[in-house]
Amino acid sequence: MPEPLLVVEDLSIDYEVGAGTFHAVKEVSFRIDPGRVVGIVGETGCGKSTLAHAIPRLLPEPPARIPSGKILFRGMDILKVPKWKLPLVRGTGISMIFQEPINSLNPAFRVFDQLAEAVRIRRLRETGKSPGLAPAMEGFDYSKRKVPKPGDVLAKPVLPSVPEGRKLAPAVDRQALRGDALEYLRLVRINDPETILGLYPHELSGGMRQRIMIAMALSERPSLLIADEPTSALDITIQAQVLTLMKELIEEIRTSILFISHDLGVIAEMADDVGVMYAGHLVEFGPVAEVYTQPRHPYTKALLRANPRQYKGDGPLPSLPGSVPNLSRLPPGCTFHPRCALARPECREPPGPRLEPVSGSPGHRTACYFSEEVATLP
């Protein structure tokens, strides 16, 4: 088994807000191996975005608080890194793409300035002038690169070419920064990168901005890329374009990705592994194909059944009874028991079920006492 890139162990995150404590994330454990794309899926407010923000320590503390757990990134516990050293982990170590491209680029600076900033940091780290705690990836694995189809509307992908052993230009060389910025804009299939570099974010469309965000995140050559619902705020057609692009890039650049989404379909397309979250708990985790075909948690099953794409017109679209519990007053035991068809008295006993491997399929884990019976549910 390869050395894992990221291990999250028993991570809990609380929000201390006014009257009470909200358990946004509760004892979540999973791992990401190099080159894997891990998707996290769940409803709004299930804690998936909080989880994504917590890994690079992006949550404002307070109100957020991490009472327990470990986030081991390349064997280093990020929760123990002092605050001032965090920038050294971010960037070349962990990079991130956000939900709303309208807000994720700084409106006051040109695209070039923002892109060059990222490239510059990576170069400084590579040349050892400002070594990060987590070095950049050692070049991309191009072996699986797709050959662009002829007549592709978008510009042909041009590879960021940093041959091994090539001496890097000085980190502050503006020409070099510009060259790098252009390369990465081409990588995300931007037709006219020269012009785009001189524009301000408000002069670009949403899809374009998200492409630039992706270029910016990739230009740091991060070993882990976190994508927090990168397409949710886009138009449906643009969404498809950006997803296609990301899918191609995943094939080209085998960087590890943590992909957050509420869309089961998107996760199915993008991810190798999937984790399902409910009310702050990771209730199931495993390879996408397995989780989707043989869900071992009643919530996953219900989620899959509620997908309109699988709806065949036979009666009303199935929906779960009840509603998501209040995060400050979670039900005892298994948080899902009030809405679960399989619930028995022991489901109410604290502590609830922990994520346990499913018998017969390594890598597939679920937090349900009756995982064998899930298949019998309608």
Add this chain to the structure above:
Amino acid sequence: MDAQGRTVKAGASTTPIARAKAFGRWLRSGSLGFYKVMRANPLTLVGFVLVVLISLAALLVAVVPPITTALGYPVQMTPYGPNDLLPCPVVGNRTFCAQPPSVEHWFGTDRAGRDVFSRVLAALPLDLAIGFLIAGFSLAVGGGLGLIAGFWDRPGTVGAAVSLTIMRVTDVFLAFPSLVLALAIAATLGRGTVPCILAILLTWWPYYIRLTRGEVLAVKHQPYVVAARAAGVSEWRILFRHVFRNILEPLVVYLTMDVGTVLVVFSTISYIGIGVPPDVPEWGNMISAYGDYLLIYPWMVIFPGLAVFITVVAFSLLGDGLRDILDPRSRRALAQAEASTTAAATPAAPEA
């Protein structure tokens, strides 16, 4: 939360006791923004309590005559008359009128032998009334004109011409530093309280026009206003029900804070020596009279200064808190923080 609270209130509670309990629950549940903010921000509570205390004291000083026997024995709001010249202690052949603070004279006495505490207290109704009067009048005039100027500005109409005129006049008044104009007016009208009030009044309303117009312009293209118009609601009804109601909150907040500002300007004009006559107890007057003796007789300056300071701070804190209570955006932020189902990634963040 609100809906829950209401069902509790209107539902099972039939007996008065049950109803009272339900009411208490509803109160504690935080449905009231006021209660919530007070609990969340103790400084607002401080401001609120201070404003109530100050206003109450002012009212008592103003209403209760200097010496009243209503309770059967003489009661006095101010320990001494504000202009009573108290007998000065004589040591040898020199008299010492300026007495430092003591049990008898809490804030000491000034060089004429007047009790500073009584004077500070006696000035309270005047200063506060002027603060409220000028800020309130400015809100009425400036707010009304600003509403007109902001609402009827479609080019080519009579309304637009009126609006334009209002705004040009406002520009002129805004270009004056208010204190300079107030000084000029006060100087030409002669020294006295009324000219001083007139002077501030004349320079104060344009700020409210600018504020109101800005708010109206921000609100009037909101979808709910457009929707109301599309539904055939009359212009006047839109103006009052949809526009005015939605800009009221920032205006009230501004008004609250402005009471303190007016007070400072009023006392400044007195300080400079063209406001109220020197014998009238007024905070600026008192500071002006003994400002040069700051190091020798600090109590004569510090206490009136402290009075202005505390009053302004109180209104400012209350205004800040009112903003939190009234502003739908921060109210939404509070509600969001307590919402049951969603805990956003950054609960403290207002929604963009």
Add this chain to the structure above:
Amino acid sequence: MGRSRGDLIVFVGKRLLTLLPVLLGVVTITFIFTHLAVPNPCNVWSGPRATQSTIQQCIVNNDLDKPIFNQYASYLGKLVVGEWGASPRGVPVLPSILAAFPQTLELVLAALVLMVVIGIPLGVIAASNSGRWLDHIVRTFYLSGWATPTYLAAAVLSIAVGPLLGLPRNGAFTSTVPPFPQPFHMSVLDALVALNFSGVVDAIAHLILPASALAFVNMGIATRMTRGSMLEVLPMDYVKTARMKGISDFFVLYKHALRNSLISTVTVIGTTMGGILSTLVVIEEIFLWPGLGSYAYEAITKYNFNGTIGAVIFFAIGVVVANLIADFVYGVLDPRVEWR
């Protein structure tokens, strides 16, 4: 409308044109108040022991026997060609104001520098430590500045703090006539030009107290606004993007976040310029600063009508130009703004 240089020139030109009606209004209002409210200023001007004939002479000299409208028209006519008249004592108005105005400008600029250099970082510190003790300290500081009446702050600085620190508290120079020429009427600049370095030190020492007083009572505007807008900007995704690039916290705060929150801070400083100039009158009076504020105060209290109107015109120009500069800086800071 766009953001080209041509658009900017048109924008500035238009704004300067609107200055004209504003000035006309300002002159008119001041004229009305001075001339209508004081029906016979000659009684004051000529002094208590003036004879009836000198008063009569004064009335004739100043056109006070003519109808008010004629007085207004002739005054306006003279104003336009640069004849701003003289004080009752015969001192011409325009040269006095032209000498006083730069002094005021110097004081305001010094205070602005203090406000920006101290006030804005304080706002950033408060916002980035929101809810913690550092935030409370900063908020207490600017609230106390805001709640302290100008005259009290100035008096305390002048009487208590000044002697304590050994700083001069009156005027712009140690002696009223500095030992070097004053081509600019800005004490520090003049001393610099004259290469008189002890003069520079002296001028700066004189500037410290009044500038601190002016900055202290107005600091709240900059700090409060910076803190407020930083609190709105900090949770934005682009701040997170900047953090995720691996930029240090300092640059995240002062480059990415502050750049965007400055946009509203600048606007507020511009619009409160009127208020800042107001406090100036009191501060100049207390520190005997030979600027426009002292001049205006003296003119107002001595029924120097020409001087009053002249000072008010300069104040109005100051306010309008300050707003224009604020709008310009706003446009420079925010690339989404178009010049119109």
